[in-house]
Amino acid sequence: MSKSKPTPRPALxxxxxxxxxxxxxxxTVSRVLNGQPGLKPKTIAxxxxxxxxxxxxxxxxxxxxxxxxxxxxxxxxxxxLTPPAVRKLAALQRLLRAQNYTSLIEVLDPGESRRVVxxxxxxxxxxxxxxxxxxxxxxxxxxxxxxxxxxxHLVIDHAGIAGANTVSLDRAVGMTAVVNHLLAFGHTRxxxxxxxxxxxxxxxxxxxIRAALAAHRLDFDSCTQSLDHLHVRAGDFxxxxxxxxxxxxxxxxxxxxxxxxxxxxxGALHGFQASGLRVPHDLSISGFNNQDICAMTTPGLTxxxxxxxxxxAAAAKLILEQLNGPARRRPVLRTIVPELVVRGSTGPAPx
Amino acid sequence: MSKSKPTPRPALxxxxxxxxxxxxxxxTVSRVLNGQPGLKPKTIAxxxxxxxxxxxxxxxxxxxxxxxxxxxxxxxxxxxLTPPAVRKLAALQRLLRAQNYTSLIEVLDPGESRRVVxxxxxxxxxxxxxxxxxxxxxxxxxxxxxxxxxxxHLVIDHAGIAGANTVSLDRAVGMTAVVNHLLAFGHTRxxxxxxxxxxxxxxxxxxxIRAALAAHRLDFDSCTQSLDHLHVRAGDFxxxxxxxxxxxxxxxxxxxxxxxxxxxxxGALHGFQASGLRVPHDLSISGFNNQDICAMTTPGLTxxxxxxxxxxAAAAKLILEQLNGPARRRPVLRTIVPELVVRGSTGPAPx
DNA sequence: AACCAGTAAGGACATGTGTCCTAATTTTCC
DNA sequence: GGAAAATTAGGACACATGTCCTTACTGGTT
Numbered sequence: 122m123s124k125s126k127p128t129p130r131p132a133l134x135x136x137x138x139x140x141x142x143x144x145x146x147x148x149t150v151s152r153v154l155n156g157q158p159g160l161k162p163k164t165i166a167x168x169x170x171x172x173x174x175x176x177x178x179x180x181x182x183x184x185x186x187x188x189x190x191x192x193x194x195x196x197x198x199x200x201x202l203t204p205p206a207v208r209k210l211a212a213l214q215r216l217l218r219a220q221n222y223t224s225l226i227e228v229l230d231p232g233e234s235r236r237v238v239x240x241x242x243x244x245x246x247x248x249x250x251x252x253x254x255x256x257x258x259x260x261x262x263x264x265x266x267x268x269x270x271x272x273x274h275l276v277i278d279h280a281g282i283a284g285a286n287t288v289s290l291d292r293a294v295g296m297t298a299v300v301n302h303l304l305a306f307g308h309t310r311x312x313x314x315x316x317x318x319x320x321x322x323x324x325x326x327x328x329x330i331r332a333a334l335a336a337h338r339l340d341f342d343s344c345t346q347s348l349d350h351l352h353v354r355a356g357d358f359x360x361x362x363x364x365x366x367x368x369x370x371x372x373x374x375x376x377x378x379x380x381x382x383x384x385x386x387x388g389a390l391h392g393f394q395a396s397g398l399r400v401p402h403d404l405s406i407s408g409f410n411n412q413d414i415c416a417m418t419t420p421g422l423t424x425x426x427x428x429x430x431x432x433x434a435a436a437a438k439l440i441l442e443q444l445n446g447p448a449r450r451r452p453v454l455r456t457i458v459p460e461l462v463v464r465g466s467t468g469p470a471p472x
Numbered sequence: 473m474s475k476s477k478p479t480p481r482p483a484l485x486x487x488x489x490x491x492x493x494x495x496x497x498x499x500t501v502s503r504v505l506n507g508q509p510g511l512k513p514k515t516i517a518x519x520x521x522x523x524x525x526x527x528x529x530x531x532x533x534x535x536x537x538x539x540x541x542x543x544x545x546x547x548x549x550x551x552x553l554t555p556p557a558v559r560k561l562a563a564l565q566r567l568l569r570a571q572n573y574t575s576l577i578e579v580l581d582p583g584e585s586r587r588v589v590x591x592x593x594x595x596x597x598x599x600x601x602x603x604x605x606x607x608x609x610x611x612x613x614x615x616x617x618x619x620x621x622x623x624x625h626l627v628i629d630h631a632g633i634a635g636a637n638t639v640s641l642d643r644a645v646g647m648t649a650v651v652n653h654l655l656a657f658g659h660t661r662x663x664x665x666x667x668x669x670x671x672x673x674x675x676x677x678x679x680x681i682r683a684a685l686a687a688h689r690l691d692f693d694s695c696t697q698s699l700d701h702l703h704v705r706a707g708d709f710x711x712x713x714x715x716x717x718x719x720x721x722x723x724x725x726x727x728x729x730x731x732x733x734x735x736x737x738x739g740a741l742h743g744f745q746a747s748g749l750r751v752p753h754d755l756s757i758s759g760f761n762n763q764d765i766c767a768m769t770t771p772g773l774t775x776x777x778x779x780x781x782x783x784x785a786a787a788a789k790l791i792l793e794q795l796n797g798p799a800r801r802r803p804v805l806r807t808i809v810p811e812l813v814v815r816g817s818t819g820p821a822p823x
Numbered sequence: 824a825a826c827c828a829g830t831a832a833g834g835a836c837a838t839g840t841g842t843c844c845t846a847a848t849t850t851t852c853c
Numbered sequence: 854g855g856a857a858a859a860t861t862a863g864g865a866c867a868c869a870t871g872t873c874c875t876t877a878c879t880g881g882t883t
Contacts, residue, residue: 132622135869146832151871161830176621178594182533182542183869186838191533201562204555211552214579223591226577228565240574243529270527271483358768387768394770414765417709417735419742486839497862502841512850512860534839537868 139177143168154179185245192222194440195241197229199253205410206253208429209277209436213250216437222247234259238266248273248440254322255279273443277436280454281321286443288436288455292322292409295425295459296329299379299407302423302461304337307470308377308405309344314364314389315357315381317349323381326409330379346375357381361388362395369396376404376470383408383415386422390466401468411462420465432457490528494519505530536596543573545791546592548580550604556761557604559780560628560787564601567788573598585610589617599624599791605673606630624794628787632672637794639787639806643673643760646776646810647680650730650758653774653812655688658821659728659756660695665715665740666708666732668700674732677760681730697726708732712739713746720747727755727821734759734766737773741817752819762813771816783808 133139140150145168153160153168171177185191194217201207214224225246227237234255241249249267251260251274260276264285267274276282280289300311311330316323331341348367354360361380365388368374380386386408390400400406400420408415411426435455443449484490487505491498496519504511504519522528536542545568552558565575576597578588585606592600600618602611602625611627615636618625627633631640654662662681667674682692699718705711712731719725720743731737737759744751751757751771759766762777786806794800 136871137869147870148833148872149831152831155871157872159830164831176590176593176617178590180537180596180869181591181594182536182596183838184594184871185533186531186537186840186868187870187872188838189871201558201565207552207558211579214552223576223578225574227574228562239527239529240532242527243532243535245531245533266527358764384768391768391770413709414768417738417742417765419745487841488839498840499842499863500861503861506841508842510860515861531839534868535841537838537870538840538842539868540841 133175133177134180136179139171139175142175143171190247191245193225193244193246194222195225195227195238195244195246195249197227197234197237197241197249197251197255199255200228203253204412205427205429206278209252209433212429212433213252213277213436216433217440220437220441229253229255231256231259234263238263242270242272246272247444248275250275250277250436250440251279252277253279254320257282257321260285271448273440275436275440275443277432279321280325284452286439286453288432288439288457290427290432290459291456292325292425292459293329293332295409295461296326296379297333298459298461299423299425300330300333302463303377303405303407303467303470304333306377306405306468308375309339309470310373310375310377311345312368312375312378313345313347313349314361314378315349315354315385316379317347318354318381326381357384358388358391361385361390362392363388365389365392366396369393369398374404377467378404378406380406380408383410383412383422383424386424386466387414387418390418390422400466403471405467405470407467415462415464418466423464423467424462426460426462428457428459484526484528485531487530490522490526493526494522541598542596544576544595544597545573546576546578546589546595546597546600548578548585548588548592548600548602548606550606551579554604555763556778556780557629560603560784563780563784564603564628564787567784568791571788571792580604580606582607582610585614589614593621593623597623598795599626601625601787601791602627602630604629605671608633608672611636622799624791626787626791626794628783630672631676635803637790637804639783639790639808641778641783641810642807643676643776643810644680644683646760646812647677647730648684649810649812650774650776651681651684653814654728654756654758654818655684657728657756657819659726660690660821661724661726661728662696663719663726663729664696664698664700665712665729666700666705666736667730668698669705669732677732708735709739712736712741713743714739716740716743717747720744720749725755728818729755729757731757731759734761734763734773734775737775737817738765738769741769741773751817754822756818756821758818766813766815769817774815774818775813777811777813779808779810 133142136150137147140147150168153165198210199206217224229237249272261282264282268284274286276285276287278289280287316327334341334344348364351367352360352363378389380389386406390406393400398404408422408424411424415422415424439453484493487501488498491501501519504516549561550557568575580588600623612633615633619635625637627636627638629640631638667678685692685695699715702718703711703714729740731740737757741751741757749755759773759775762775766773766775790804
């Protein structure tokens with residue numbers, strides 16, 4: 122009762138502190154913690170009890186310094202506001218944790234990639250994963266640095282980075298499937314919603330559309346129509362709605378609409394319905410990504426599923442192979458084939 | 473050209489390696505890295521050039537061991553599949569990074585909290601933040617450990633944890649606002665959708681409803697009706713739709729429906745519309761959380777906004793105060809007042 | 824009482840870093 | 854060319870840890 126401080130912070134920051142507290146030598150405590158033989162059961166119990174009571178934990182940084190693998194993976198995210206990307210993150214983190222890997226997660230704002238990657242390297246992560254679509258030049262530079270550095274890496278989603286180990290969805294094939302589905306319904310005039318975007322994945326998807334049309338001896342330019350230039354893409358839902366409204370009153374309106382993503386697709390669905398058109402009676406719409414919202418509209422939105430589980434499983438496998446297997450000389454590419462999910466928003470072309 | 477290996481991995485893992493590579497003493501390099509005076513500009517340039525070329529980074533673990541603050545915050549997430557929680561995470565990480573803090577993010581599956589918190593402590597994080605709703609007993613135990621340990625902490629969303637610094641939404645007030653809004657429209661019979669859930673936040677919201685009704689001298693039991701027991705809550709959207717379908721054919725149907733969250737609200741909206749009822753002409757519906765989907769329905773869903781930006785700003789402030797300010801004796805509680813966002817799904821009661 | 828096995832104590836070293844100190848080297852100036 | 858100033862080299866220590874080693878203490882059995 123002499124001092125006013127009622128044991129404010131024992132602050133057992135080191136094994137030495139902790140050993141003093143237990144009344145044992147530091148080396149003895151260390152032997153207990155590392156399960157070495159030749160210790161009295163009573164001593165072992167005493168140390169464990171004190172750990173419970175005080176919550177002492179050995180300093181992970183010192184452990185790493187001693188050569189113990191930190192078992193950490195750095196994950197760079199395009200952002201945390203894109204639901205499919207976050208779902209991949211969640212699934213990947215779960216798979217890695219099952220193998221006792223921790224993950225460091227950072228959002229990679231434009232221009233920040235160098236700083237973030239250097240931070241990961243200073244943390245001596247075992248591998249670095251990129252999830253999402255990034256600035257092409259920036260990510261290419263980072264990958265070549267990592268390759269030179271000999272650090273295992275993986276790019277999920279962003280295909281076509283030189284020298285990078287990649288897992289990505291074959292968006293062209295997905296789009297081909299959608300177009301074939303609509304061709305079978307008799308559609309021959311397609312409206313493109315948001316597909317004129319300069320983004321790499323847009324071009325990839327246009328190729329898928331071209332392939333499907335070419336296989337049916339149809340001309341791309343005369344079969345497709347885009348009004349993307351008439352609206353500014355701020356929010357995707359509103360963008361889709363605006364495009365639909367314009368298309369609704371346009372002459373020679375297409376009978377099937379292909380959206381860049383589900384938000385635009387759902388927006389278009391509402392836009393057309395608000396204009397008095399019936400879906401799929403008057404026209405068909407498809408989205409891309411098969412997010413939850415596709416099942417929440419009336420009718421449901423036909424979409425292309427990203428196959429997140431297989432994607433992430435392949436990603437985890439590739440990372441672990443790099444960590445445990447022999448070094449590879451050439452980058453590994455894995456392509457995931459998407460799956461068309463047909464819902465009520467697509468149907469026979471109007472006669 | 474003698475050896476076959478084309479410089480496979482220089483593997484500059486330490487300042488010593490790096491200094492050897494540059495041709496300088498380790499201490500000289502260290503002085504350059506830490507901006508000490510008395511160095512020839514040419515030497516400084518040489519070191520920086522070599523850093524660029526090799527990508528060498530000082531070992532963060534060794535730095536921490538030397539006493540340099542690791543500037544890391546541990547964040548425990550309920551899960552990464554709840555959009556509002558992820559938005560808070562994204563915003564918080566951004567604010568912390570602006571103060572040069574890194575964050576470690578882990579999903580806290582039931583029963584895993586002890587392991588995760590111990591891992592954070594072994595990483596010597598400066599603070600631990602919990603975002604979401606957790607198992608009450610588990611989180612309470614973790615908080616009391618952290619308090620005993622003297623580690624700064626914060627709980628976001630999960631109110632009522634003994635001894636915890638907390639930032640949470642006043643859900644009762646939000647619900648009161650919704651009910652007042654509907655009372656003003658002449659509604660007096662309310663259907664509760666999912667609010668019989670045993671979750672803590674459901675009870676809190678029921679209190680808000682009770683308060684609003686009591687203020688208008690209305691009896692809770694005779695004014696409200698719940699059919700939650702008739703359906704199993706698997707997916708929220710489907711749950712809402714099923715509840716609506718049942719309510720649609722029920723005698724003495726309420727004229728206003730209060731949903732536990734937006735997914736249930738949107739599901740109910742579709743369920744009622746599929747049953748031939750018009751919203752808001754025949755009945756009104758409100759959601760909770762004001763997620764993006766509220767604006768994507770026809771009509772838009774009236775909902776209660778969580779005020780994510782103010783919540784996260786308050787959270788960041790509380791964390792930084794604990795890190796920089798004097799130690800507090802008593803836990804700090806911050807309550808965020810939600811805001812009603814009125815859309816087309818609510819309107820005058822049918823006559 | 825003496826001996827021996829069983830157990831704990833405590834010193835030493837290495838890990839990568841920053842910092843301090845002194846000695847060695849280079850550069851500058853006259 | 855020589856002295857002074859500026860710069861760099863290199864050794865030492867501390868940080869928290871695991872491991873090895875030697876020394877010291879404990880207890881029980883003969």
